[in-house]
Amino acid sequence: MSEPANSQWETVIGLEIHAQLATRTKIFSGSPTAYGAAPNTQANLVDLGYPGVLPVLNGEAVRMAVKFGLAVGAHIAPRSVFARKNYFYPDLPKGYQISQYELPIVGKGELEIVLDDGTKKRVGITRAHLEEDAGKSLHEGLPGMTGIDLNRAGTPLIEIVSEPDMRSAKEAVAYMKKVHTLVRYLEICDGNMQEGSFRCDANVSVRKRGADKFGTRAEIKNLNSFRYIEKAIHFEVQRQIDLIESGGKVIQETRLYDPDKGETRSLRAKEEANDYRYFPDPDLLPLDLDEAYIESVRATMPELPDEKAARFVSQYGLSPYDAGVLTASREMAAFYEDVARRVGDPKLTANWVAGELSGWLNKAGVEIAASQVSSERLAGLLLRIKDNTISGKIAKEVLEAMWASGDDADTIIAEKGLKQITEPAAIERAIEEVMAKNPGQLAEYRSGKDKLFGFFVGQVMKATQGKANPAQLNELLKKKLT
């Protein structure tokens, strides 16, 4: 399913992104936050909501939230307040979640996204606040029962609330990817969507193009992959349009996306929604941050993706597209810069890192950090292109072998005898053999069928197992054929 083309309807989307902060311990207790431990082994009395226990704020979580705020140009609140969001659920041990409500730590900011056609768009960020995550309810292997795992309870989250500025699923995905890149740059979130470290709720509505009021929105909960977000929004938009066009009305409700069926379905209507009875948490003092503190955090800010991409364009002469790809993660950018420095050819390096190597990474489904070919090894390969030892085409073959074996380029070139043939005599010899074997084609070519030139290039390459230097081959072939 795709965006409703040239429709009279306009889609309006706002996202609430939940990013787990990469602190060592929980936001209000000293329990570790590591993922994947046996159920309830990383929950202490505070996380379990025992009688009498009290929360104590983790300063590291505050620092990370401030970093995010600074990265989106937001106002950092000199005073923010933790509030209790009250509701009953078995995976919520205290019967309330400690969050921020009226006074969040991060105020208004914005991010710029780049769409596929290269146009740029600003997406407003309404606010971002600190809160604790809940535990998990487990059903598998527990017939007739529900298990509660409170390992995740109390994991710090930052909830990033956007303005309803997005007008298509693609924009929503672009925005979410942008935030994803940013939090990983800032090293405040590992961005692992499978483990739920980065997930979002999407508020989706439609309205007639040109209307100034927003339509009634539905909230799609807990989307944890870029693909699901796109699909869920597409489904939801179509559902709302169909509903309105058939005389129905969209109701404000919370919906869940079912990735197996590819549809959203109602979880609860607004009337059934909880009244969370927010009020300031009397166990925690207001969080006061002074200018000196904020400046001390600012001093630790890394170069951000947009700044880095702009620098890649100006410093290395890359296209904005390549710069975007190469700055998608801090590790990717660092890898690129290391290779470029070793090779001394930023454009060649960009083509290979953003092209071939990324292809192998994607195929293996791994991040650059887990690349089979290190930056040093890739540089070794590119240097062999630069010094004409091998052609670009052969280099692809070498890279494939490097990826599989882990050997360096020179070893593979030597073992497989892939060194380029650059002696004119050897190339001429190969050309002559080909000409002798193909008298018919030679005659046709000479009688004016120029297209056959490519045939002869191919035959000579075949005869040399692709090792003939392409530029030299072209030149010599032209000479011989005429």
Next chain:
Amino acid sequence: MSLHGKTLTELAVGLKAREFSSVELAQVFLKRIADHQAALNAFVSVTQEQALAAARMADAALAAGRAGPLTGLPLAHKDIFCTEGVRTTCGSRMLDNFVSPYDATVVAKLKAAGTVMLGKTNMDEFAMGSSNETSYFGPVRNPWDLKVVPGGSSGGSAAATAARLVPASTGTDTGGSIRQPAALTGITGLKPTYGRVSRYGMIAFASSLDQAGVLTASAEDAALLLGVMAGFDPRDSTSVDEPVPDYRAALNQPLKGLRIGLLKEFFEQGLEAETEKRIREALAVYEKLGATLREVSLPNLPLSVPVYYVVAPAECSSNLARFDGVRYGYRCESPRDLMDLYQRSRGEGFGAEVKRRIMTGTYVLSAGYYDAYYIKAQQVRQLIAADFERAFKEVDVLMGPTAPTPAFPIGAKTSDPITMYLNDIYTIGANLAGLPAISVPCGFVGELPVGLQIVGPHFSEAKVLNVAHGLQRETDWHRRIPKAYA
């Protein structure tokens, strides 16, 4: 003098001098608890074995010269404090089966100081009550007259201390829960400044008001205990990092020139005539000591009760949400589904007063009512705090009655919650403003004791204790023990 007739301070001296051992002391008081538990119902749990073990260790420390000022002294903890390995019920069926896996900071500090816990005292359920009649474990009776209440919510601690079943006990005070029972049982009850003593491990009722304190025979005893209990706790963000003075060393300061403010509003609002006479007599003692009296008006103070009954229930409705039958505590029989588990566990586990406050609190926090109730109450709370601050620019301490009447008969006010709530009319102000306050005995109306309340500025416990001690040097009300327990 009998051992049980001595104050905690005197017992400390006797222990140091090896006149008696900690084990002997524990045995004396454990015997008294056993003899009088049936009549007073002051205890929920008696921890005889642990007590004797702790007493033996204390004796070893005393023998080895490793003893601190509290080593070997017996006491009881209000059953609101979590005690490791010991049932901690908070006076509720909800926690009837709850054995705490950890010690509250107050308990841990007193344990580390070598005190010997004899048991856990009865209390109003979740500290919600002014008469100790809301306890799941039945009402506590006042040792001065078994037909009347001991006050609440620290009624078990008050009755046990007044009858000298223990020389001292801990309590908590959210709206008067230490001072009012101390007044009604003729003992000394100190509520420190909010943040002076850690709340960690104290089962929360209303977090912004709750404060741990002590119920003792004298101000001197209170000073002795507070010195150990007070101080910043990294586990409680609302505890204050303020140095702890030597409270005992600050006693015996002359009271000449002390400026005492009389809370005008307290003498106007429903104060029983004989009770007022006892208060005035105590004030005369202070005048004799060179203090000056002047009337002080805190115009917003009469709003204390309505403000309190918005703020405290609001916080309690949230604090008590964790008691859901899922992880610990009471769970109903064979729940059909999650909703049934919640509804019946909480419906059966909580008593009527707790439910009333949870409902009140849920209501005032609800969308559409929050601004009119909760926000408004917080605003008035600020005004009340400002009234006190203004008053303390003119006077050193404020004085008035602790409770409007002496102890009332069991059952007299249970059918009318508002009348019951008005019992705390004089004590709530100090909680709303976070101020230290003490109640000291100042005479009797008939057979029943009357308490004088002394309120000071933030962190002025040393001054408040000194002022209270001044009265106790001149009078012996605090040495009176009900005849049946003498």
